[in-house]
Amino acid sequence: MKINRLFSLELERNSLRPYQIAVEVGTVFILGFIYLMAAIPKIDPGDSDAELFSSYNFVIGLTLVVMMGIFSVISATMSSKFIVDEYRGKKAILLFSYPISRKKIMETKILLVFLFTFGSMLISGAIVLAVFMITESLVPIGNDIASLGLMLTSIIYLVCYALIAAFCGIASSWIGFRKQSVIATIVASCIIMVTMCQIVAMTFFSGVAMILLLAGMGIITFLAVESMLSQARKMEI
Structure with a gap:
């Protein structure tokens, strides 16, 4: 079955609208x-720290x-709904009744969450x-x-940073999937998010640090995906 058809089937079960609203609200907040x-x-x-904020690079x-x-x-919340919650209780029974490979279903869910977060x-x-650059060019604050x-x-x-956010969402869903717990997914996301933000904040616009961070999170995410696919296959038996 083609990937766009699998996406359509997935979106029939789970709406993206709540997450789109969260993105819209988040955009207004960030602006x-x-x-x-x-x-x-x-x-x-x-203020002694005011000089830092005079640099657009820092801001x-x-x-x-x-x-x-x-x-x-947002990614972890979406993962908890699209992945973790779908493989529990009666929802899992319904999911397994589909004439589609369980591995393919899991791949579709992971890819959908990743692409939505990144995009x-x-x-x-x-x-x-x-908006910020245009207004600052015309009427600078x-x-x-x-x-x-x-x-x-x-x-x-x-x-x-968008890649890291998407990686964090998948990594936290891995923990939640293993525990079969939505709460575990959210808690794991908060812990990972705080850790990543602290690391990134200490290495603003450092190319080497960014490459290492992306590589590290990429490896963790790859292992997380492989683990979830393996668990999905075992659940199929």
Whole structure:
């Protein structure tokens, strides 16, 4: 069965609308957040940390970290519904009645969660960066210069952070799937998200650190996917 048909079947069972609303709300929140961060030097110029916020590099970096955390939680929430909850009790019995390979069903669920998280964060981040850069070019709040180089760098790191957010969602669903617990998925997501945000915040716009982080999360996610596929096959027997 073609992947687009499997996606359609999956979306008939689980609506994306609640997560789309969460993305829309998150985008509005992040847009307000980035302007607040940029305005700090003018709101409280006497603060010893105000100088940090006068740099667009720092403001955008911090905003992307917060965005990554938000989308990690959205991804985990979606995973708990699309993956963990679907393999429990009567829902699992119904799922196993489909004339489709159990492995293929699991692959479809994982891919759907991954693509939604990655794609929605890219769109959300692009909107926030575009609006911020345009308004700062016309009526600047901060004291820095919104250059083309900064915009390109921000886009590259937005892609990286979107990948990490998607990886975090899959990794947390792995833990929840093993425990057969939605709560375990959310708790694991919060722990992973906080850890990732702390690591990223200490290495703003560091190419080497980003490559290592992406590689590490990529390996963990690969192992998580293989484990869930293996468990799905065992459940089929």
